[in-house]
Amino acid sequence: MGYRHTREELLQGAVDAALEDGLHRLTFGRLATRLGVTDRAIVYYFPSKDDLVTQVLTVLGDRLVGVLADAVSGGARDHRDLVARAWPVLARPQVDPLFALYFEAVGLATAGAEPYRSLAAPLVAGWVDWFATVLVGTPAVRRREAEAALALVDGLLLLRQLAGPAAANRAAKVLVG
Amino acid sequence: MGYRHTREELLQGAVDAALEDGLHRLTFGRLATRLGVTDRAIVYYFPSKDDLVTQVLTVLGDRLVGVLADAVSGGARDHRDLVARAWPVLARPQVDPLFALYFEAVGLATAGAEPYRSLAAPLVAGWVDWFATVLVGTPAVRRREAEAALALVDGLLLLRQLAGPAAANRAAKVLVG
């Protein structure tokens, strides 16, 4: 099957490139140069740019879920409890590039750019669902608390990206103490 | 001075175009077509793309400050009090496009794209400073509360963009309700 490059290799390289350079610099040409192939090799596996972006963001989403799985173990009482326990893991410097990419994709989604717009809804729904499974209470309460937790996490992570780790940690202490 | 178009007219048109189409579709060519001029007329006033983007985002920043000025009147006790009073104004549908553009710019900033990256810091600093002036307490406390309020507001507004007004309002009720 694998001749010189497998699909997984190229996808992995694309994710790495996106993490380093940002989605706005993820192009067939740049990626091909980076991986030492021609853009034709990439187009073979990912027939359109939207396909490539979709696959990359899917991998990104999976990795984010992985980070969350590390961050939240079990039965949180409410959004405050959940975020208080998750924050130390979410605030690790290693995952910063992941969230930088997340916010870039989310920004393009709010601007109505495809395919980001179509991908944003399931991605956000995934976060809420995951948070909900960790919380206790009736389904309605768990959903409300999960949405609140998501707003808190996004706000803190965005503050971390824009104002630095120190500001985000101060805000986290104030908000979920 | 003003021949056919003034600088203000073109800048106004650029802001409108960005609000409608997003920053990723703000190009000399598109804007020129939209305004019924050639791109040369735009380049005359804004010698580089970065100049144009910088000016547009400056206007955007001013409008956001205007929205905040409407949202927060005086002496808030803490971040919770501040956000509780500001949210009804920030959640008005009319200002949604403004925040969509804000998140697009912020997303590009987190990805390291210029000139967004350079513009993000003063923009965020402006928000924090504004919030701090509304809060009471010692400078250190006011700054901490302002940062927390910014995280809350950004988180709620982002939730609004991604999951809709209903989810954001539910989360706001939980967080500062």
Added chain:
DNA sequence: CCTTGATCGTAGTGATCACTACAGCTAGTT
């Protein structure tokens, strides 16, 4: 009227974009 400078259309630059036609190569199957 003549000059001067501000304004902006005409035309075109090279770069990069996503994407394609086509042919050639390789690895595994028969």
Added chain:
DNA sequence: AACTAGCTGTAGTGATCACTACGATCAAGG
């Protein structure tokens, strides 16, 4: 050994990008 299916290079498509050289046009001052 022939065939097939998978893979990749060569070359080039038209579109769009930011940006420029140059000249025509206009308003206003002397």
